[in-house]
Amino acid sequence: MSEPFIPSTLDDLKAVTGLAFMQAVLSGKLPSPPMAETLGYRLTEVAPGRVVFTGTPDPAHCNPMGGVHGGWYGTLLDSAMGCAVMTTVPKGRLYTTLEYKINITRALPPGTRIAAEGVVDHGGRTTAVAHGEIRGLADGKLYATGTTTCLILNG
Template structure:
């Protein structure tokens, strides 16, 4: 049974992967026909380097989640998308205490490989980082490792 975008958004907001909880991810919007998602993250102190900027590996994890979610919503199926490669370009620092917004988009959803992109920007719309990735769409076995979002 295919869910509407509103139903899918509600489900994906309440049953989240552990990484989403760790990163403080908030799914803001999705469009399954277009294969796009919009998310918000918070730049927490434990994510920062000594300069007070979010460390690049943390930003890459945020980008990877946004791209994966875009592939999942495009598929309109219960899948996971193990990443097989990605490239990240860092364009500006993500600063402590400021929201970070992610835009993920599924570029191509094939039977064996999916291609996606994601961007991170700050609250003023300044582009912080860009990711290009490929992943393997795989049916989700059982319930998967998902957490109920804590209010």
């Protein structure tokens, strides 16, 4: 398990743009958050206003009925949409999720490889809005969608 990125000061985190920060995570210069390992996903693409995570839910991510827990979908979409917003945040600023909503469109069988894409619809000075999708990598089926509103903070 990799060590989590914990900046020694808030100034360390604010010293780069959000895009540079996300690119550093993608390249391995900064470690992925432990949550990604726990939930079986990883960052695979970063571009301005867009990120993609890929992953595979396993039986440990299931609810008592044997289906992938809704929290798995929610966490993955929150990560994808929030990290997409992070790519638009200028140096010296941060973001936080104000709210997000997900719609699960079909059951995701454990062991299914997926891609979760987050795309920014609006990246403003004080707020950002993004949407996301979880799709099967093998079949392209849509498993869930989401939307978020994020607050852009002065560091």
